[in-house]
Amino acid sequence: EVQLVESGGRLVQPEESLRLSCSASGFTFSDRGMNWVRQAPGKGLEWISYISGSSSTISYADSVKGRFTVSRDNAKNSVFLQMNSLRDDDTAVYYCARRWFGEPAGAFDLWGQGTMVIVSS
Amino acid sequence: QSVLTQPPSVSGAPGQRVTISCTGSRSNIGAGYDVHWYQQLPGRAPTVLIHASTNRPSGVPDRFSGSKSGTSASLAISGLQAEDEADYYCQSYDSSLSGWVFGGGTKLTVL
Helix, strand or coil: CCEEEEECCCEECCCCCEEEEEEEECCCHHHCCEEEEEECCCCCEEEEEEECCCCCCEEECCCCCCCEEEEEEHHHCEEEEEECCCCHHHCEEEEEEEECCCCCCCCEEEECCCEEEEECC | CCCEECCCEEEECCCCCEEEEEECCCCCHHHCCCCEEEEECCCCCCEEEEECCCECCCCCCCCEEEEEECCEEEEEECCCCHHHCEEEEEEEEECCCCEEEEECCEEEEEC
């Protein structure tokens, strides 16, 4: 089955760190750029990070640059998001999403179910 | 404040046609980057409805259509059904931000 499954979300205190994982199955993972998108409670979607299939291209939204690091392990069909110095406004559902094949600015054609991160003291 | 601007809400009766606008700028839609549209049902992850401004992925009904002109794009939904009640988001790439941007989302209510 073609799917993405996120894990790792939990309640953490401000300034703590957390690592999210996204496990892919059913497609050639190394061929696909992958993204992280988050959605704060009751709010809209916010793109936060992209990593190309070979990890040669990585980008971040300004809101997380310098605090979050994206990586991937193609042998394990997984993409990760290391989140440091977490703040209250990082509270959100975090989705991983696959970029459309062969289109640099392509749509995100496959999404996971999301994992919830709550940052609160 | 989202980079792409959408109306917060639209509504229509079953069978009617509604449109959702998405206004960008010269660094995203106006720069020629494609616009994509997503549907998010309550409590669910988003799914792509329209990609590359006008294309429907397989499985998406032809009641949904997209268009793009200048710095704006639109999603049209014809023959409204109760199951279309959801949040809709537009998305594009922004060269100034070097990343993808989303609209703030539009809540569709089927009356």
